[in-house]
Amino acid sequence: MLIKNESFRVFRQEEETWLNCISLSFTKHLKSNHYPLRFAIVAVEKNEIVLETTILEYDPQQSYSQGFKNIEILHPRRKSFQDSFFGVVQIIPTGIRCEFGGFAGDACPSTNLLAATADFLVTHPNAVNASEINEMAQNVLYVEGKSLDDFMLGHLGLRQVTSNKIGTFVDSLGIDYLNEVINTLNAACAVKGLDSSMYMLLQEELGVKIAWTESGCAVGTVLNPEAIVKGVEKLIAHGVTAVGGVSVIHGVTKDMFDQHLQGKMPNPSGGIEAIITHLISKIFRIPTAHAPLPYYQDIKEKDIYNPRASAEFISTPHYFCVLKGLAKAPHLIPLLDLDNPPPHLITLNHIGAVVVPASCLGGIPALI
Incomplete structure (x- = not known):
């Protein structure tokens, strides 16, 4: 690949x-x-x-x-009807310098406020993930961005669950931080009661690197995506129903991170994290999310003047927010059509509104 x-x-x-x-x-x-x-x-x-x-x-x-x-x-696929159960989809793209949602989980208050107006709200990890903090409301459904796109295209339904068995893959280059990841998994089990103890240290380096587009958006590449596929396959074979990942991301400089804190540059790792989870979502149709291992731990200065970025400084693996989101993330069910979907599934027919930032109209949910 x-x-x-x-x-x-x-x-x-x-x-x-x-x-x-x-x-x-x-x-x-x-x-x-x-x-x-x-x-x-x-x-x-x-x-x-x-x-x-x-x-x-x-x-x-x-x-x-x-x-x-x-x-x-x-x-x-187009909506066949508007169900009486009213849902909202909220999209806050990552890696494009959003005023709210461009930092670590700073869109969570507005997400919860919006969720209070509907029966449920579907959003993606970028809106609510904040290092060790994830305070999304009970009626917020945590759906990875690629799966959310396919949901809006009418190809997937969402089946709500009471809990997931979460498996975690760890980039082999992150071995120095493996104990921090394990402590996060163990704490989630002991304190929150999550089924999150299973993890796998990948045998091969992923080669995750950031890049920038001509327009200034954050993207990137993975030199060895097959290693992710192999790792997720093994986790699923052991019975997990949701997959999280932590990877070392190369290419972030001190200047980039400082500019990000000042709101002058998008989150450098946002785009490549989305690419990783999009790959997993497409192949395996399983709830997934990702957190960066501290690639910038030695270069970032612990700023106290930007509350929206404060969550960046209270953790090493930045991973508990992912575990909390995946704990009850809905399962992804392929649909044949929208005319007569299974009644227990949430589908596009339940969505009455799509909310995106005013200048972020370039993705699938805004174009449907």
Whole structure:
């Protein structure tokens, strides 16, 4: 597998929907062994769209390749009806310098306020993860971003659960911090009662590196994504129903982190973390989230003047928020259609509103 980031310029006909325009672009630009892990519209110039995309190039002979042949955005499904059970989807993209949600879990208060207006709210880890803190409301459903996109495209339903068995993979380069991760897992078991004791130290280095797009958004790559796939396969074979990961992320400098604290730069690791979890979500259809091991522990200064970033400084593995989110994360159930979905599933038919930051209209939930 090879992960790469590319930019396209796409012409949009006036009568054409945004979603259809992007679908046609993918049909034109993607090779038969390519899958778009994530994308964003980053600029619109008259009738021309600038599309930044993370593409996975895969080996068609591998066992996992069959799933990549189904590119969900090429086959969007529309709501069949509006259910009386009213849900809201909230998206706060990571790695683009959001005013709220651009730091460590600082969107959680607004998330909970919004959740209080609905029967339930579906959001993704970036909105509520804050190092050792995750204070999302009881009616907030914690769904990884790729799975949330596919939910909005009508390809997945959500089945609520009372608990998950959580497995954790640890980047082999993070062995110096393994005890901190284990203590986090053990504390979650002892104090919160979570089923989170299972972990796996990967045998191979992942090679996680940040990168930046032309528009200034944070992205990145994983040099050895197969190591993630192998690790998750083994965890699932041992019965886990949700997967978390902690990885060492390369390329962050002191200047980058200082600028991030000052609100001048997106979270440098936000984009690559999303790429990792998107890969897991697509292949395994399992709840997942990720936390960075302290790649910047020696370069960050413990600032006390930006409360939105304070959670960055109270932890080493930054991982308990992930465990708390995954503890009751809904299971992901493939759907045949939206006309007659199983009654116990939450589907697109339950969604009455989508809430995104005012200038973040370039992703699937805003385009449906």
